[in-house]
Amino acid sequence: MKLQSFDNIYHIHKKSRVKRWFLFIFIGGIITLFLPWTQNIKVKGNVTSLYQEQRPQQLHSPIPGKIIKWYVKNGDYVKKGDTLLQLSEIKDDYLDPLLVQRTQEQVNAKKGVRNFYEAKVGTVKTQLEALHSARNLKLNQLKIKISQLNNKLTGEEAELTAATNELKLSEDQFARQKKMYDEGLVSLTQFQQRNISYQNAIAKKTSSENKVAQTRQEIINTGIEQNSVIQDYTEKLSKIEGDRFQNMGQIEGSDGEIAKLENQVANYKARQGLYFIIASQDGQIVQLNKTGIGEVLKDGENIGTIVPTAVDYAVEIFIKPVDLPLVKEGQRVMCIFDGFPAIVFSGWPNSSYGTFAGKVVAVESNINANGLFKALVIEDKNEKRWPPKIKMGGGVQGIAILNDVPIWYELWRNINGFPPDYYEVKNESKGYEKTK
Template structure:
């Protein structure tokens, strides 16, 4: 007896379709193996920026001081140059409220001293000119006197020569007269007259020789006087020049003191401008670590942090050393920011949702402290912009795009442990022209 319920429950006489579904499944698997697969490298990182001026800036106290007043609180937005807080002096060297005015008075006093020494230098210059003129006059007088004595000496030498000639002639006459007297040819009176004449000529010669010796002595005396005058004026000029150089040294010392005091005045004025701590850039004030009024700040002590408003964001991702050869400048990276929902198909990046495209601009050659290499990624201007809600330090997952290969090749590569294929960056003609 044939029961219909048995046929409906057990399907004994029904045709099996397992074989058909098996071949369909095999066909689908074959088709999937032929589908394209984009190789990639996954890396973690954080949001940052390429420019140091756009990073969070630490606010430091430029001078040690006591807090008088706060003008901001945590979370306030400020513009560049806005006052953050006011400080008061705590060092005893700067407590005088009239410090700058009194230092300026010291400068004026030093300027007066310098002017006094400059006047003394002018006086010593006049003295030097007077001494030089007096020396020239004195030496000229002595030279004229020496010239006169030389002329007198020449005349006396000529007179001596004439006296010698006359003496020689008188001596010859005396000798002849004496011989004639001895022969009895002349009288004694005549011989005595000739003898007196000879003696007179001899005395005249002696007088002329004495005058000549006196003139020579006068010349030597005048020469000695000339040397003494030169020595005397040299001593006077040296002494005056010594005073002049001493005054010049005092002037230079005064100039140095004036420059030092003026430098102190400039430092005092600059220090007074540091009593108000100003914002270094537009941004938000965060992490203020001083609680109230009257707290003492040390030199360069941290007050807080200012986060810039306008930032050109970049992403810092960290690459394993084994994957470093696969990362090149200009390579595409898909960024997934923390807090933004995303549906990821790692092998089909174009089908993913919630990812933002970027490009590698630099790969650091030095390994970081975490044992990884840092790569910098910026926004791809040709794709949609990154979300404006991201902030500094936001976590990022980066997917570096490599070559497109079939699925079967990717499975075969992973089974054999081979590395991904190298990625060749293709630059557009416009980029080449820009370079």
Template sequence: MALEKQISALRKARELKLEQIKIKQQQTVLKFESDSIDYEAERINYEVAEKQFDRQLALYEQGLKSLTELESRKLKLQESAAKLVSKENKFLATKNEFLSLAVELNAVEAEYLDKISKSESDLGATRSDLYESEGSLAKLENEYANLKIRSDQYSIKAPQDGYIVKALIAGIGETIKEGESVVTILPASTDLAVELYVKAMDVSLLRAGGKVRLQFDGWPALQFSGWPNASIGTFGGIVEVIDYVDSQGGKYRILVKPDPNDEEWPDILRIGSGANGWAMLDEVPVWYELWRQFNGFPPQLPNVPTAEASSKK
């Protein structure tokens, strides 16, 4: 059985572990002797450096040596002191390592004897518990699968990063169907754009890339001295998209994005803020514009067919 093999393995591991510790003890003894020699040699070097510094100091006080030479000898003395401390620490560490190995040897011996005794006492009880454990294992696996499914149902992951702006289902303990919307989210990173609606008679002159001036709610078009947090009346924009079909009431929707060559749009703008836009059309006489407005005509027809084009048809 497994416990019988475990007992055999523990006995072999015990012998191997004890042998490894004894080998480490022998290596530590050799290292201890080497470190003690290094420490003694460094101690003698420090004493020599200290005497040389004292002589250098005496010559400096007599005016026979310069300050630079004194400082150089002092630096060597400090380096020797640092090496002495390092060798002493290494020597003491090796000594502690040897003592620790002796403690570890006794601890390993007691540990393996305890493990072997416990394994032998558990061998009989394990035989009777084996079949019961196999039955319990299948039950636990089933419970684990059920708990994992329930745990996964406690959280809902959005398809992208963003902010929750509206909860569609409120309350505790409500049942949610598969595919049912729970919240409305705002993407974390969005490109700003303004949605404007243009009359059909004016949309013919608009084109992608055209310049537009925008006035947002809260930023008056006409500025007054002392108006807080609003030093710019209108902001520049560029027409990005023009719908090919009307959206509502015979008007066409256009999307305007910020003009990179103009003033940046306010950072505190929120989705749904009101905005008005002005787009400059072609230059025409005043009487023509009045006539066009009264008759409800477009400013001009784009791509007017020429005589040459008509003849080709």
């Protein structure tokens, strides 16, 4: 009896196809070994921005104050210049509501004092000019007087010379008359007349000498008076000049105080503008850590974070030190963003789905605290655009594309522990534009 189960289990009488399948698979494997394989480096990173001002930025209170009104809440989108919250003053030095006005009044008062001193300087200048004129007039008068006395002295000296000559002549005549009188040649009357003439000549000379001496004394006295006038006016001018410099010093001091007060006015006005915290750029408000009304903020205290809406996205990837020589500027990197489905064929990146191309624009030369080197990757605008829904800080897996080699070479390289092939990247122009 022929059993059906025996025929289903044992196929001895049937022709085997194992050899054909083995040969088929072997030939296929050989062909596969010669297929191209793209070497790559797998790295991890996250989404960031190429520019510092486009990254999430903390909001800080520029001054200490108390919150009196909120204009936003978490998740709100704001424009540049929008008011986020309003503060009120808590420091005693700034509580006066008329602080700016009162300080401005102090400035005006100081300006009035300065104007007073400026007028005083003008008056002192007029006094100086008057004293200079009076001094010059007095000195000219004394100079004229001295000139007149010198002329008088010249005339008197001439008279003295004439009297001296006349006396000498009278003396000779008197001597001859006396001799003739002694010899009895002239009468006593004649001798007495000659004697009187001689005495008159002596008196005339003495009078002339007294006049010359008196005139010389007047010249000396006038010179002393001239020196006294110079000394007197010099003291007066010095005193007034000192007053002028003192007033000018007061003006300079007033200018300094005015500048200081005006600086305070400007600071007070600027501080009043800081009571309203405004958005520095377009973005979304997140992570607000102050709630309610009446909370007190310290100087520079963090309030929350603003995430810019206009961002030139980039990816920062972290590279192991052993792989660092293989990554250069211009290197092609395939990015896989978290939240976006992707099918990746490691050796055939062009056949992968859900990957986005980028290129390395910078490689940092300093190692990070995590023991890895950081590189920045931007979007390659010549290929498929990056998804618009990516967010700052999102995770990214990167595949740095290297050289194309056969599969057998890649297997041999991995078995022997050799690094991927090193090759130079031709850098292209870095003419990327910033998002407006």
